[in-house]
Every structure is written in C-alpha cells, then in structure tokens.
Amino acid sequence: MLKIFKHLEGLGWPALVIIALLIVQAYAELSLPQYMSEIVDIGIVQRGLPDMPPQLIEIKEAEGVDFSRIQLDYLLNKGSIMLAFSVVVMITAIAVSFLSARAGASMGRQLREKVFKKIISFSNAEIDRFSTASLITRSTNDIQQVQMAMIMSLQMMFKAPILGIGGVIKVVATETGMGWIVGAALGIILAIVIILMAVAMPVFKRMPLLIDRLNLVSREILTGTNVIRAFGREKDEEKRFESASTDLKLNQLFISRVMALMMPLMMLIMNGITVAIVWFGVRGVDYGDMMVGDMMAFITYTILIVMSFFMLTMMSVMLPRAIVSAKRLEEILATKVSINDPEKPLDEKLKTVPLKGFLSFENVSFRYPGALEDALAKLNFTANPGETTAIIGSTGCGKSTLLNLIPRFYEATGGRITLDGIDISKITQAKLRSLIGYVPQNAVLFSGDIASNIKFAGDFITDEQMIKAAKVAQASGFISEKENQYESEISQGGTNVSGGQRQRLSIARAIAKQAKIFLFDDSFSALDYQTDVALRKALKQYAKKATVIIVAQRINTILHSDKIIVLDEGEIAGIGTHEELLNSCEAYQEIANSQFSEEELRGKIAYE
Amino acid sequence: MSEKYKVKPRPHRRIGGPGPPGMPAEKAKDFKGTIKKLLIYMGNYKYAMLIVSIFAVAGTIFNVYGPKLLSRAITELFNGYMAKIMGSGGIDYAFIAKTLLFLLFLYVLSAVLNFIQGFIMAGISQKISYRFRQEIAEKINRIPLKYFEANAVGDVLSRITNDVDTLGQNLNQSILIVVTSVTTIIGILVMMLSISPLMTLIALVILPITGILLGFVVKHSQKYFTDYQKYLGKINGQIEEVYTGHNIIKAYNREDMTISDFSGTNDRLYESGWKSQFISGLMMPMIFFIGNLGYVAVAVIGSILTINGSIQIGDIAAFIQYVRNFTQPIQQIAQITNLLQSTAAAAERIFEFLDEEEEVKDPDYSGSLKAMKDNDSKQVVFENVHFGYEPGKTIINDFSLAVASGKMVAIVGPTGAGKTTIVKLLMRFYDVESGRILVNGRDIRDYKRSDLRQNFGMVLQDTWLFKGTIMENIRYGKLAATDTEVINAAKAAYAHRFITTLPEGYQMELNEDASNVSQGQKQLLTIARAILADNPILILDEATSSVDTRTEARIQKAMANLMAGRTSFVIAHRLSTTRDADVILVMREGDIVEQGSHEELISASGFYAELYQSQFEQDPT
Numbered sequence A: 001m002l003k004i005f006k007h008l009e010g011l012g013w014p015a016l017v018i019i020a021l022l023i024v025q026a027y028a029e030l031s032l033p034q035y036m037s038e039i040v041d042i043g044i045v046q047r048g049l050p051d052m053p054p055q056l057i058e059i060k061e062a063e064g065v066d067f068s069r070i071q072l073d074y075l076l077n078k079g080s081i082m083l084a085f086s087v088v089v090m091i092t093a094i095a096v097s098f099l100s101a102r103a104g105a106s107m108g109r110q111l112r113e114k115v116f117k118k119i120i121s122f123s124n125a126e127i128d129r130f131s132t133a134s135l136i137t138r139s140t141n142d143i144q145q146v147q148m149a150m151i152m153s154l155q156m157m158f159k160a161p162i163l164g165i166g167g168v169i170k171v172v173a174t175e176t177g178m179g180w181i182v183g184a185a186l187g188i189i190l191a192i193v194i195i196l197m198a199v200a201m202p203v204f205k206r207m208p209l210l211i212d213r214l215n216l217v218s219r220e221i222l223t224g225t226n227v228i229r230a231f232g233r234e235k236d237e238e239k240r241f242e243s244a245s246t247d248l249k250l251n252q253l254f255i256s257r258v259m260a261l262m263m264p265l266m267m268l269i270m271n272g273i274t275v276a277i278v279w280f281g282v283r284g285v286d287y288g289d290m291m292v293g294d295m296m297a298f299i300t301y302t303i304l305i306v307m308s309f310f311m312l313t314m315m316s317v318m319l320p321r322a323i324v325s326a327k328r329l330e331e332i333l334a335t336k337v338s339i340n341d342p343e344k345p346l347d348e349k350l351k352t353v354p355l356k357g358f359l360s361f362e363n364v365s366f367r368y369p370g371a372l373e374d375a376l377a378k379l380n381f382t383a384n385p386g387e388t389t390a391i392i393g394s395t396g397c398g399k400s401t402l403l404n405l406i407p408r409f410y411e412a413t414g415g416r417i418t419l420d421g422i423d424i425s426k427i428t429q430a431k432l433r434s435l436i437g438y439v440p441q442n443a444v445l446f447s448g449d450i451a452s453n454i455k456f457a458g459d460f461i462t463d464e465q466m467i468k469a470a471k472v473a474q475a476s477g478f479i480s481e482k483e484n485q486y487e488s489e490i491s492q493g494g495t496n497v498s499g500g501q502r503q504r505l506s507i508a509r510a511i512a513k514q515a516k517i518f519l520f521d522d523s524f525s526a527l528d529y530q531t532d533v534a535l536r537k538a539l540k541q542y543a544k545k546a547t548v549i550i551v552a553q554r555i556n557t558i559l560h561s562d563k564i565i566v567l568d569e570g571e572i573a574g575i576g577t578h579e580e581l582l583n584s585c586e587a588y589q590e591i592a593n594s595q596f597s598e599e600e601l602r603g604k605i606a607y608e
Numbered sequence B: 001m002s003e004k005y006k007v008k009p010r011p012h013r014r015i016g017g018p019g020p021p022g023m024p025a026e027k028a029k030d031f032k033g034t035i036k037k038l039l040i041y042m043g044n045y046k047y048a049m050l051i052v053s054i055f056a057v058a059g060t061i062f063n064v065y066g067p068k069l070l071s072r073a074i075t076e077l078f079n080g081y082m083a084k085i086m087g088s089g090g091i092d093y094a095f096i097a098k099t100l101l102f103l104l105f106l107y108v109l110s111a112v113l114n115f116i117q118g119f120i121m122a123g124i125s126q127k128i129s130y131r132f133r134q135e136i137a138e139k140i141n142r143i144p145l146k147y148f149e150a151n152a153v154g155d156v157l158s159r160i161t162n163d164v165d166t167l168g169q170n171l172n173q174s175i176l177i178v179v180t181s182v183t184t185i186i187g188i189l190v191m192m193l194s195i196s197p198l199m200t201l202i203a204l205v206i207l208p209i210t211g212i213l214l215g216f217v218v219k220h221s222q223k224y225f226t227d228y229q230k231y232l233g234k235i236n237g238q239i240e241e242v243y244t245g246h247n248i249i250k251a252y253n254r255e256d257m258t259i260s261d262f263s264g265t266n267d268r269l270y271e272s273g274w275k276s277q278f279i280s281g282l283m284m285p286m287i288f289f290i291g292n293l294g295y296v297a298v299a300v301i302g303s304i305l306t307i308n309g310s311i312q313i314g315d316i317a318a319f320i321q322y323v324r325n326f327t328q329p330i331q332q333i334a335q336i337t338n339l340l341q342s343t344a345a346a347a348e349r350i351f352e353f354l355d356e357e358e359e360v361k362d363p364d365y366s367g368s369l370k371a372m373k374d375n376d377s378k379q380v381v382f383e384n385v386h387f388g389y390e391p392g393k394t395i396i397n398d399f400s401l402a403v404a405s406g407k408m409v410a411i412v413g414p415t416g417a418g419k420t421t422i423v424k425l426l427m428r429f430y431d432v433e434s435g436r437i438l439v440n441g442r443d444i445r446d447y448k449r450s451d452l453r454q455n456f457g458m459v460l461q462d463t464w465l466f467k468g469t470i471m472e473n474i475r476y477g478k479l480a481a482t483d484t485e486v487i488n489a490a491k492a493a494y495a496h497r498f499i500t501t502l503p504e505g506y507q508m509e510l511n512e513d514a515s516n517v518s519q520g521q522k523q524l525l526t527i528a529r530a531i532l533a534d535n536p537i538l539i540l541d542e543a544t545s546s547v548d549t550r551t552e553a554r555i556q557k558a559m560a561n562l563m564a565g566r567t568s569f570v571i572a573h574r575l576s577t578t579r580d581a582d583v584i585l586v587m588r589e590g591d592i593v594e595q596g597s598h599e600e601l602i603s604a605s606g607f608y609a610e611l612y613q614s615q616f617e618q619d620p621t
Helices: A002-007 A012-044 A054-062 A068-121 A124-130 A132-157 A159-173 A179-223 A225-230 A234-286 A292-334 A347-352 A399-405 A429-434 A450-457 A463-472 A476-481 A499-512 A529-542 A578-584 A586-595 A598-607 B031-086 B093-142 B145-150 B153-195 B197-244 B246-251 B255-281 B283-308 B313-354 B419-426 B449-453 B470-475 B483-492 B496-501 B519-533 B549-563 B598-604 B607-614
Strands: A359-366 A376-383 A388-393 A414-419 A436-439 A517-521 A547-552 A563-568 A571-576 B380-387 B396-403 B408-412 B434-439 B456-459 B537-541 B567-571 B583-588 B591-596
Touching (some): A002 A068, A002 A292, A012 A159, A012 A292, A012 B283, A054 B031, A068 A132, A068 B197, A068 B283, A124 A132, A132 A292, A132 B255, A159 A292, A179 A292, A179 B093, A179 B153, A225 A234, A225 B456, A234 B093, A292 B031, A359 A399, A376 A414, A376 A547, A376 A563, A388 A399, A388 A586, A399 A517, A429 A436, A429 B246, A436 A499, A450 A463, A463 A499, A463 A529, A499 A517, A499 A529, A563 A586, A571 A586, B031 B153, B031 B313, B093 B153, B093 B313, B197 B246, B197 B283, B197 B313, B246 B255, B283 B313, B396 B419, B396 B434, B396 B583, B396 B591, B408 B419, B419 B434, B419 B537, B470 B519, B483 B496, B591 B598, B591 B607, B598 B607
Parallel strands (some): A388 A563, A517 A547, B408 B567, B408 B583, B537 B567
Antiparallel strands (some): A359 A376, A359 A414, B380 B396, B583 B591
C-alpha cells in the first residue's frame, strides 16, 4: 500500500493540514465534556461560584442571598463557550472533509493517469502477461478501491489516534485515579479484536476470490448454455455452481456472524465501562477525590477513546481490500517495459537517404515467454518495395506473430529484422511505426466519426487524401450512402457498422497514413470476393512503390503476389510464386487442394 | 470481450451500506408488488423473523432504558454527596450497587439478545441469497435457448451476482434498521418525556433542522454524483477502448493524443468526484454540530431546571445521552427509503428472471438411444416439419427428409439464412410447430432431452471453453477420459502441435473468455472435445469457420474417419467443405429452397449453382 505513495505527489501538505485541523478539532471536542463537568460541579453545586464552599452557599442562601442571577450568568457563559467550541468542531470537520475529498480524488486522478500512461507504453508481451481484461479491471475497480480507502483513511485513520491520544491526556489530567479502567477496557477490546481478526481475517480475505469464482462459473454457464445442453452437462454445471455458491454462502455467513457478535460485544464493553466508572467513581466522590461532573466527563472521555479505537479496528478490516488493489496497481507501475527505444537511435540515417523499403528477416526466431517451443524458427526472407509479399499457412503456424514482429509489438528473440539494412531495434518505435500502415485481423475502430477514424494517423492527412483512401479501400460507396457522410458517428469498437465496413475503414485508415510499408493481417477475410478483388487492384495502383505484406488464408487473395511465403509450424516451408509453389511445395499444394478441386485449380491455371 | 458478455454497470456502491447520502437509488417498476412477493418469499422464515424482531425490540429497549437507570445511581450519588457535605447523611452504597448490578444485567441481556438476533438474521439472509442464486442457476437450465439469444448474458449475470448480493445485504440490514430505529426513537422519546417534557420539546426542535440539512445535502450532492457516475462511465469506456485497441494506438503513434484525451476526462472526473464526496461529507459535521447544540442546550437548561428541583442531576447525564443517541436512528430512517428502493429494484430483477417461461417438461420415458441400428435407412427423419421463431412467421415450411445412418447432410446458404435452425430443432433446442422429427423411429419429444442429446457430438461456431486447463476443457466431452485419450483426440483434431507450443502445454490454464488462445485454436479445441465425446450423430455448425482451409482439410480427414458409420449434419459457408455430402440442403432467408447432391444441384442451375460460382469468380487483373 505504502509503495503506491511514491508515485503520487501533492498529498503531503493536505495531509499535514488535515492533521493540524484534526488536532484543533480534537481539542475542541475534548473541551466540551470539561465545560460540561464545570457546569455540573460549579454551575449547579456551587451556584456558579467556583471559590465558595457549598456549605457557605447553603448558609448564605438560608440568610436570603439570591445567587440565581450569578448562577444563570455562569451557565450561559459556559454554555456559549461550549457553543463556540462546537462551531470550531464543525468548521474543522468541514475543512477536513473538503481537503480529504480533494486529496482522495487527486490521488485517484494521478493513479489513473500513471497507470494509463504505463499501460500505453506496454508492449504486447506485457499486455499478454496481465491480459487485457485484468488491465481494465485494475485501471477501473482497483483505482476506485484505493481512492475510497484513501478518503476514509484521511478522515478516520488520522482522526482516531489524535482523538484517542487527546482523550487519554484528558483522562490522565482529571487525576481521578481511574485511568486503569480505560487501560483495562482497551486491553479487553484489543484482545477481542485480535481474536476475532485472527479467526475472521483469513475468511475475509477469501471473499473476493469466492465472488470471482461465482461470477466466473455463472458467466460460463450463461455463455455456454447450448454447449452444456448439447453435452447434457446441466447437472454437472449445477453442481459446479452449487459448490461455488455454497462456498460463498458459508464464507459470508461466517463473516456476518462474526460481525453479529462484534457489535453487541462492543456495546456491552462500552456500557460496562460506564457502569464500572460510576461504581469506582462513587468512592472517589465519597472520599472527595473528584466531583460528580468530573465523573461524567470521565465517562465521555472513555467512550471517545474506545470509539476511536474501534474506528481504527474497523479501518483495519476495510483496508486489506484496498491493499490488494494497491498491490495490483503497483505491479503495473513496477513492470519494466520489455521493448524500449535505443539510446542512440539511428533515425537520422533513415532521414538522409530516402527510404527504399527493403524489409529483411535475418535468421529471425521468436518464442512466447514460457513456451516450450519456438513459435517462429530461423526465418530468412526479404520483402521488396513495389512488390507484394504474401504469407500463408495453417492456423497457429505463426503468420500473425511474424507480422507483429515488424512494428515491434513483440521483439524477436533471435536474429534481426532490418529495414534497408538498418536493424529495426536501432531506431525509435515511433519512427519505425510512422513508416508502417498496419491493418489488424480484427478491425478495431474508435469512438468518434468516420473521418476521425480514417485520419487516425494524424492531422497531416488532408480531406482529399482521406477521400482517396476511402476510395481505395472500397469504403466510399457505403460512406456516401450515410446521411452524415464522413461525419457519421462511430460507436465504441465500431459496433454500429457491419464487419465488412469496419474492415474497409480499418484499411482506409492504414492507406491514409501514406506509409512505405503495408501490413495486412488477414484483413480481407471479412470482405466478399468482389470487394476483395477490387480493393487489391486499387491498392496495387495506389501503393506502387510500397512494400506490401499480406497474411492470408484464401489462396484467391494472394494468387498474384510477387512472392508467397508458406509457413508451416513456425518454419518456412517454401518461397515462390503461386505456380512455383504449386509444383514444388507440398504444404502449399495441400492448402490449394483444400480450397479448390483439381479441376478448378487446373482451370484457374489454364485461365492464367 | 463482446458487448453481450459485459456485466451491466450499476451505480458504484460503498461496501456494506446503502451508500453516501445523496447517491440516487435505483427504483423498482412495481415497488409494492415486488415487496409483497419478497415478503411471501420470506414467509418460510416468518417465525424466525418474528423471534428476530422480538429480540431486536427487547434488546433495544434494554439499551434505551440503561441511561435512565444510570441516572438514578448518579442522582443518588450526587444527593448523597451533597448530604454528606451538609453533614446530613451519606452515599447509599447498597442502593447504588443494586442499581448498577441491575443495569449491568440489562446490558448483558441486551448484548445476548442482539447477538442471537444478528446470528439468526445472518443465517436467514444468507439462506435467502443462496436460495435465490440456486433457483436462478437451475432456472437457467430450464429456460428455452431463445431467451439467451434475445437477452444479454451480462444482464442475467448481474442478477445472479449484483442483485442477489444487494438483496442479501439489504435484507440483513433493513429489517433490523427499521425495527431498532423505530424502537429506539419511540423508546428515547418516552424516556425523555418521563424526565422532562420541556427539555424534550427543545430536543425535538433539532428534528426539523436535521431534516432540512439532510435535504440540502441530498439535493446538492445528487447532481455531482450523477456527473461523477457519468464521467466514471466515460473514463472506463475510454480505458476499455484504448486497451483493446492497444496495437492500433501504437501502430499509429497515437499514444500522446490518447493520453491527452484521457487526461481531459480524468480532470472532469476529479472535479465531480471531490465535489460529490465533499458535499455528502458535509452531513456528518452538520449532524454532529446539531448534536452538540442539543448537548449544550440540555446542559444549560437542564442545570437551570435542576436548581428549580424539577429534575435531578442524573437526569441531565441521561438526557445528554438520549439526545446524542437520537440522531443516528433518524439518519437511518432517512436512508431506509433508499435502502428499500434498491432492495425492491434488485428483487424485481430476480423475480423477473425466475418468472420467465420454461421449456416443456421431459416425458417420463427414459429409454436411451444407445441401441443404434446399423444401416438404418431412416435413422433421422423429418416429417412435414413446420417451424418459426415467432408465431405466425413460419420459416420452415413442410420440410421432410429421411437420413440413413452414416450419411452426411450439408446445410448451406448465405449468412442469416437460418442454417442453424434445422440443427436446433433436431437437438430440441426448439420444438417444431407441427410435423415431427424422428430419431430411430421415435419422436424426439418422447425422449428425455438429455438422452436425446447424448447422441449428438456437436461442434459449434461459438467456441465455448471454460477457465481451466486445456486438458480439462477437452475432457469435458467425456469426463472419464484418460490423459492419453485426451491427447489422442487433440492429435486427431490437429490441435496437438499448437498446444505443445503454448506455455505449459496441456496444463496451460485458459483464462476467462479463453482470450489467451486464438479463435482458430479455440475451434480446434472444441473439435477435439467433440472427437473425444465420440457420439453416433455428429453436428458441425460452422465448426471450422475460423480455421484455415488447410487445417480444415486435415481435420476433415480426421472427421471423415470419425464420420464413417456416423450420421452427420454439417453447416458451412464455405462450399468447398460440403461438396461430398450425400444431401445438401440449400437455405435462403429461412427457407429450404433446394435439396439434392452437389452434382444434382449444379446441374439444376439454381440458387446453389449461383452461390457456388460466385466463390470462384476470377480476378479481373
């Protein structure tokens, strides 16, 4: 928990001011019972005359002296002082509330910003390690938890000890000799709290796990209704749910029962203390060690002390959740990003000579962290500018992985990738990526409008270029059908346009970037055949000098590529043109055969 | 994560309470009806509840009576002390001791009663929560599948988790709060009146002031809470969008823009966040101040009254305590409407789901289908089947087909043509409107659903896997399978190779949504699962749509072995995979428009031929 504070700033002085305010507040709050006791002991017993012994007052009153005026003055005087202190208590409390609300919110803001920036800087390796879903929860719920805990801490964590210590000072100052009652009471409470905590804490800590478990099982049952029914596993699933639900029930039951014990017990202790104070106070009063008002004040102090102690223990119940959240955030903040820019980037080299676009894989290997085998092994090939290089292969053969190495989403674990002879890890990521137009497998759009999505690469894209890009991507047709054309709204994730339209916008986005290198990760699969053909034709026209790399599943898509690379189980099984591969590469033949019948293949070739 | 699976966000709640003042509560559509239902539901526990209430009332009364009793001891002490000073007597120790002992006894009794009451109540509310959860879970299995096609998963999910949780917590609190608060208020009023009606009147002046302040705080903080919720939703949306589009952000060097957008929302969140916190935080200091106001008033006026002799010194002490204890139950009562509202809203959503229409009950017949006849020329028969998802909108008109065992039936057609419908009818996810479907000569409605379905091996487009190891996931097809059987099934599905490249191989834990393997890999796993299940009739619903064609071809080789001697129904959008089927059913806009073998259909030059040709249109270049 504390580690998290080193990432935060501007919390020191509010904390100090809060502490100062709380001290003032505690002073005022603790003064009230003292005045109360004076009202009783002096205002009532001595008719508002502190220095006159009661016996004398009795005698004087018997003689007909009227003290009621003096007494009333005394009472009103003390009363208004008490009122003044009450106002102080209120004002300080409001100020504390103001400062802690701001400090807590500021902490949340800083954490959100830091965590967000950090995650933005992550490479895919780090994202995989946490999983996107977990990163989302951490950035939302966990920060929320920490923020709430922070506000509560500022209000209670500081207040409780200050009030408690103040109370103790007051108790000692009363010199009633009953301080031991307070000590004993705290001892008993501490013992009870420790016992209960020791019993309840492990159960308490399991709570979020059990809730997660129940959520998970429920979600699985709900998303898998048809599979579950098809396999006839309803009873098994019900059992699985029941076990998660029972665990949760037992856990919750235990916790609520511990709580059910705790509350009355604490009440009993407080009441018991009051009774004890009165009992022992009686002797003190009898022996003249203290007055009745002192005793009443003593009771109030004791209750305040016990209450603040109680507040602390409550906090210690609440804090663990926040601590877990803080740890999860700290994990993110402490993560070292695995892909960094070189200290002396060779960006300049690329500037002086215009980029040609020769992209070479030199003995490149890649292995996912923790994997047993390489996902890609010793790849060697060059993609030339002005040419289309296609990569084809089975599911899981590493096609997308290969593509992801080029913009350095992942870092090759062996060999090197060069661009015009320069190792891509020797230039900055921003420079490298500015040269690349990347179209992912799943078209991700961002909330905004069509224009903001196509111009995603930056404001340097003019409207003409945007329209041109949309035309090349075969998107201008459906865009012009929309009421607001390029200003048509796109919802989060692009869910308000169809899959094919999403894909075309995602392609337009890459084209508008005017990149030197285009990477298409199976980007044409959501398009129908006609659009696919028209798009590739337009693209060829548009990006004559660019290096184009296409990952595909359909042979149709890559039939005319200048170079086809066949990947098989992470290795290159063949490089060549369609015809060459059809004759020489067994893996390629298999793919071809799976997509066309003999006649069709022959027909196609004959047609060529 | 697709939109469908998200849990609907509910207003953020503080744990263990109805939330800070001013937080707007959700409202139920039919408050009265729902509360009534809930009370009926809780009827099982009415005696336990009665005991709880009696204990709570008794415990509260003892507690409220305490200060009054204590005041007697203090008064006796004071009078005794005064008498001693005057030399006219002394402190009556015996009386004080007796009073204090009695008081202690009351306090202990009150604590015991409260504990028992809390103990029972915790049991009741947990049992009710558990029962609700269990009923929902069982209900899920009885609800027709169409419900889940029409409703978001997140919605049902939040009923099981959020709503049941809210209900449980609120039940635990609200009854006690109502009972104890009301008892406390009445009790304190009685006690105060018994001490001094005049002082009671002064104390009561506090009430409307508290009410006004509460209203002020609620009114003003509500606006900021609404803002806060809005920006929180917005920032969470941004986070989700950016994290899922992480690669694109990087590829387009948009990091800085994204961060500045985020900071903008973050700033607004900060503003509304601290304001809502602060304004709702105003309440406590104000209430304390009013409490202190009462304290001072009681001290001064009480003292004056003591001098008159109309009240005793101990009464002041008691009164101070009563005034202090008065504000809390009032605060709680003020929040009870919120609490009841959210309880009713949660209960309503739970009941809504529990009242959903269920599937037709299974017949008693329990004969299994296991005794499959080889070479049965009519293993699966569709007889004049009519069906529509909505009444009056028939989409399958008078469909008849007899499938001999071991034959392959393909169902093809464009997206949205309703290809899956036939399969859903066959598996009895839906019931036919008229006509019938026979398996082994018996109407499928005469089988128990589970018996019927046991005979279908199914691979769906929707690749459902659960959080667990890959081994466990494949084993789902046949729970008793050995590791070797599982691995063999994986090999047959061409999943073995990629599994071994994953960290920890077969023992790799799939995460929620199984997002740590690709879509194609997921499909291979579900195929392996079906292979392992080894059922007489196979249903492949776009089973290989996310797998590349080469792997698909390989799987089909494996499938061909598997399908030998088995009847199979294959749904596919790639026509290359269905050429060899014995019968091809061609669907268009929900209707079966053509049926026959590949050659027959091609020569018929109908819709199928058109579809088939469109796949092989030549590249114009």
